[in-house]
Amino acid sequence: MKAQIIDGKKIAADIRQELEPRVAALTARGSKPGLAVVLVGDDPASLSYVTAKERDCEKIGIGSFDLRLPRETTQEELLALVDRLNNDDQVDGILVQLPLPDHIDADCVLQRIDPAKDVDGFHPLSLGRMLLGLPALLPCTPQGVVEMLQRSGHDPAGKEVVIIGRSNIVGKPLSVLLALKRPGGNATVTVCHSRTRDIARLTAGADIVIAAMGSPEFLTADMIKPGAVVIDVGVNRVEDPQAKRGYRLVGDAAYQDLLEKASAITPVPGGVGPMTRTMLLHNTVCAAEARRATGTS
Structure with a gap:
């Protein structure tokens, strides 16, 4: 029997539908949520991603401030812009699109964002509160993965989870969320990386395997046990002369290979990607509600 396809587009659409009345309630009180997206340069992938985020905002009524530099x-100019956005009452969330040009220190810029408006969840204060299990704006992709697992009937609680990849954006924060004593957590988590010996031995014992290392089709069927759940975070361009654009998108998991052995799997595209964008909207709404509740805007 083929694996269940975990439809990220459908789950993301459900979450956006849940957000709409919350946005409407804020707007009715004269407090329309606002997201500022800052893009430096003209990287094609970033341009496409930012445009998609702006469309997402429009669909559910969030104000979108498009700042392209x-x-x-x-x-110094970018930091000054962040300062202005921190002090702008129309802006509830600030997203500085990564990667930034090499001459700009990304960490310095991200740390300049007001944690109350840190809808990407990358600020050290946001990450620290997450680690302690305190209320915080959570990193979008890890939060999206947890939502996918819960909403598709694969609660991580009590499960053995292996994450391949230890990035600050996905692997590390996701390992924390999955291990925390909270809904969507309570898993036993192993994090693999480039120095891990015999990754296949570890993934073969896992109930859930999450591939997030940026290596095309790294995870193959012989690396998982029958019935494992596979979450593929990777998005990689692979040259394909037969494709219209000369390339095709593949994940970090060998999708076709795994369909016959996994019990459930996310596709690429259409899996984790839509969830990441939707959790950005979720964080913006949460930030707006929190700021109104505390009277900071």
Whole structure:
């Protein structure tokens, strides 16, 4: 029997539908949520991603502030813009699209964002509160993965989970969320990386395997046990002369290979990607509600 396809588009649409009345309630009180998206340079992938985020905002009534800066923008100019957005009452969430040009210190910029408006969940204060299990704006992709697992009937509680990849954006924060004593957590988590010996031995014993290392089709069927759940975070371009654009998108998991052995799997595209964008909207709404409740706007 083929694996269940975990439809990220459908789950994301359900979450957006849940957000709509919350956005409407804020807007009716004269407090329409607002998301500022800052893009430095003209990286095609970033441009496409930012445009998609703006469409998402429009669909559920969130105000979108599109701030596109030339690649030559200095770090000081970018920091000054972040400061202005921190003090703008119309802005509830600030997203600085990564990667930034090499001459800009991304960590410095991300740490300049007001934690109350840190809808990407990358600020050290946000990450620290997450680690302690305190209320915080959570990183979008890890939060999206947890939502996918819960809403598709694969609660991680009590499960053995292996994450391949230890990035600050996905692997590390996801390992924390899955291990925390909270809904969507309570799993036993192993994190693999480039120095891990015999990754296949570890993934073969896991109930849930999450591939997030940026290596095309790294995870193959012989690396998982029958009935494992596979969450594929990777998005990689692979040259394909037969494709219209000369390339095709593949994940970090060998999708076709795994369909016959996994009990459930996410596709690429259409899996984790839509969830990441939707959790950004979720965080913006949460930030807006929190700021109104505390009277900070």
